[in-house]
Amino acid sequence: MKLAIDAMGGDFAPQNIVAGAVEALRDNSHIDHLYLVGNQARVEAELHKLRVSDNRIEIVHASEVIEMNDPPVQAVRRKKDSSMNRAIDLVKRGDADAIVSAGNTGALLTASQVKLRTLDGVDRAGLAVLLPAPQNVFVLMDAGANLEPAPSSLVQYAIMGSMFSKQILGYERPRVAVLSIGTEDIKGNELTLEAHRLLKQTNLNFVGNIDGHDLFSNHADVIVTDAFVGNAVLKACESTARLVACWLKDEIAKNPLRMLGGLLASGAFRSLKRKADPDEYGGAVLLGINGICIKAHGASSPKAVKNAIRVATEFVESGFNEHMVEEIRKFHDKVQQNSFAQSQVEAPS
Amino acid sequence: MKLAIDAMGGDFAPQNIVAGAVEALRDNSHIDHLYLVGNQARVEAELHKLRVSDNRIEIVHASEVIEMNDPPVQAVRRKKDSSMNRAIDLVKRGDADAIVSAGNTGALLTASQVKLRTLDGVDRAGLAVLLPAPQNVFVLMDAGANLEPAPSSLVQYAIMGSMFSKQILGYERPRVAVLSIGTEDIKGNELTLEAHRLLKQTNLNFVGNIDGHDLFSNHADVIVTDAFVGNAVLKACESTARLVACWLKDEIAKNPLRMLGGLLASGAFRSLKRKADPDEYGGAVLLGINGICIKAHGASSPKAVKNAIRVATEFVESGFNEHMVEEIRKFHDKVQQNSFAQSQVEAPS
Numbered sequence: 033m034k035l036a037i038d039a040m041g042g043d044f045a046p047q048n049i050v051a052g053a054v055e056a057l058r059d060n061s062h063i064d065h066l067y068l069v070g071n072q073a074r075v076e077a078e079l080h081k082l083r084v085s086d087n088r089i090e091i092v093h094a095s096e097v098i099e100m101n102d103p104p105v106q107a108v109r110r111k112k113d114s115s116m117n118r119a120i121d122l123v124k125r126g127d128a129d130a131i132v133s134a135g136n137t138g139a140l141l142t143a144s145q146v147k148l149r150t151l152d153g154v155d156r157a158g159l160a161v162l163l164p165a166p167q168n169v170f171v172l173m174d175a176g177a178n179l180e181p182a183p184s185s186l187v188q189y190a191i192m193g194s195m196f197s198k199q200i201l202g203y204e205r206p207r208v209a210v211l212s213i214g215t216e217d218i219k220g221n222e223l224t225l226e227a228h229r230l231l232k233q234t235n236l237n238f239v240g241n242i243d244g245h246d247l248f249s250n251h252a253d254v255i256v257t258d259a260f261v262g263n264a265v266l267k268a269c270e271s272t273a274r275l276v277a278c279w280l281k282d283e284i285a286k287n288p289l290r291m292l293g294g295l296l297a298s299g300a301f302r303s304l305k306r307k308a309d310p311d312e313y314g315g316a317v318l319l320g321i322n323g324i325c326i327k328a329h330g331a332s333s334p335k336a337v338k339n340a341i342r343v344a345t346e347f348v349e350s351g352f353n354e355h356m357v358e359e360i361r362k363f364h365d366k367v368q369q370n371s372f373a374q375s376q377v378e379a380p381s
Numbered sequence: 382m383k384l385a386i387d388a389m390g391g392d393f394a395p396q397n398i399v400a401g402a403v404e405a406l407r408d409n410s411h412i413d414h415l416y417l418v419g420n421q422a423r424v425e426a427e428l429h430k431l432r433v434s435d436n437r438i439e440i441v442h443a444s445e446v447i448e449m450n451d452p453p454v455q456a457v458r459r460k461k462d463s464s465m466n467r468a469i470d471l472v473k474r475g476d477a478d479a480i481v482s483a484g485n486t487g488a489l490l491t492a493s494q495v496k497l498r499t500l501d502g503v504d505r506a507g508l509a510v511l512l513p514a515p516q517n518v519f520v521l522m523d524a525g526a527n528l529e530p531a532p533s534s535l536v537q538y539a540i541m542g543s544m545f546s547k548q549i550l551g552y553e554r555p556r557v558a559v560l561s562i563g564t565e566d567i568k569g570n571e572l573t574l575e576a577h578r579l580l581k582q583t584n585l586n587f588v589g590n591i592d593g594h595d596l597f598s599n600h601a602d603v604i605v606t607d608a609f610v611g612n613a614v615l616k617a618c619e620s621t622a623r624l625v626a627c628w629l630k631d632e633i634a635k636n637p638l639r640m641l642g643g644l645l646a647s648g649a650f651r652s653l654k655r656k657a658d659p660d661e662y663g664g665a666v667l668l669g670i671n672g673i674c675i676k677a678h679g680a681s682s683p684k685a686v687k688n689a690i691r692v693a694t695e696f697v698e699s700g701f702n703e704h705m706v707e708e709i710r711k712f713h714d715k716v717q718q719n720s721f722a723q724s725q726v727e728a729p730s
Contacts, residue, residue: 103565103567138563165624166624166627166628166631176562179562179569179570180570180571211613213525213528213608213609213612213613214487216452218452220528220609221528221529221609222529224609243616244612244613244614244615244616244617244619244620245616245619245620246620247616247617247620247621248620248621248623248624249620257613259562260562260569260570260573260610261609261610261613263562263593264560264562264593264606264610264613264614265593265613265614265617266593267592267593267594267596268593268596268614268617268618268621269617269618269620269621270593270594271593271594271595271596271597271598271618272596272597272617272618272621272622272625273621273625274597275514275515275597276621276622276625276626276653276657277625278515279515279653279656279657280649280650280653282515283648283649283650283652283653284646284649286648286649286652287648289645289646289648290645290646290648290649292642292645293641293642293643293644293645293646293647293649294642294646294649295642296638296639296641296642296645297633297638297639297642297643297646298642299632299635299636299638299639300629300632300633300635300639300642300643301629301632303632303635304625304628304629304632307628308625308628
């Protein structure tokens, strides 16, 4: 398989990106070819620092960089020779199976959707993220791609998220829920109420609404929502975790006894940090487009980049998109049959 | 001042409610009269247990109770003689200045809005909650009252939230932000983009969009959003805090050294718990209705009830609603002037 890496995207690019890519190559013999897309001299310098010479690596020079705070749409349009655009072009031309980037999220979502287009039968792509809970790892989708989706898009997210959960995480029959403001069927806004109604008619393991209180309570393996809510909730979770950590640190620093206690329990804090570490989870995946697109977070360490590349290889190896097109086709067939049956009932001859 | 307390609402009613009300009476000589609305025999029994006889207390018998899981609208309509309905009726008739309830949130929001109606000039009521951050306490609004507000409602929330922040929390010039998916002006959905545009034209201290990442970073004192997002974000924050606490506990229990450390640092954990304790913050306030309505959380301790009653007295004493009507009137005048000025520009004679 062939992968395209946006070597210049992210807060610590190209250093961490190149280092992570090199680690991924070491771990994974299934990668036949790895494009490092970016400033040739700088990428070469990083490879030189790491004393790497691997003939699977090919540097593709790109003269521009989309910065983290560039306005997405303009950046994609104007910086045609940016590492991100060029890396996606490789996927578009079929030269690469997947793109991995730690760069500007908005630009990556825009460029991927514009250049790669959605898969057959998929209305809108959605960004899927993995969140860890004590008893399961669940998919939250959409975390940022489409702000005003139709209810049917939420159903498609549910199908895509279920496939993610099955094929990549190995859950046999993932439980799907709609994020709402209460667990009862009647709770929600127009979007979620209609999505709820549609999801009941699918073959998915739909368990109904989930309430924000139960996010981490192992009630669902796939949680669907619109990008606005998904993004706000995801970031609120991250903020809260940071807040708790910050407060705890302050409290422990308040007297020597507590500081000693904190020192003795430091292994617990380290484990906790690891559990909540986004670097472990290999980034977010833009599902529903012609190609595999993995977004590693902006501050990715080499380990995070390596994990994002591992996720990319898993998606490619599992033939994820081919299966997804098939699943979406089945869903459309079923909807059509249902509406045909419905019309027969409504208009008996 | 006269207060109506829903003595039967909440997971630990009437016990915690009566106990909290009695504590509030002890602390606060401004309360002239306190109605305990609920099952007469059960409320009397609680007062008897506490050996309280205070001639400011009046029990108002109500034969029904709206349970925590009753469907709100039906419960309000059918259980006419419920403690919650009766307590709100006291406010409606002018016999009480405020209602405090720890009961079914949906029912309380429904009954208060239906019976008390919105204040002059206010389109929609909104539920305001206080959230603690290291450097400030901020108002999040709406946390659950109206799921599909118009952009102008978000502006009214901003006015109401600012008054909350000023009059009750004592912030001089509270910073107002719209919760969005990025800090740039162009980020958001239709609702937030239009609300943003309108807020720029007000006299409020509007600081633009806030991102979920910066919720607790002291960027804003009043954060406005629709009820769906507000509710989801609020609950996600609570879930995350619980998740972190649960993980930390597990990790500390993993070996004796960590357990000793945890024991030595236990003061820090207790302080942290106190900081994040919703009981300290006196509940949520439904702003924009004819009357003061305080929602204490369902699992309220006596302390939480006492604090909720304290907040009610602060709202009554500050003449909150009278000031709010004035502020909202000024806002409407300004909008009218602006559109008049605009029409003069557009159609010069």
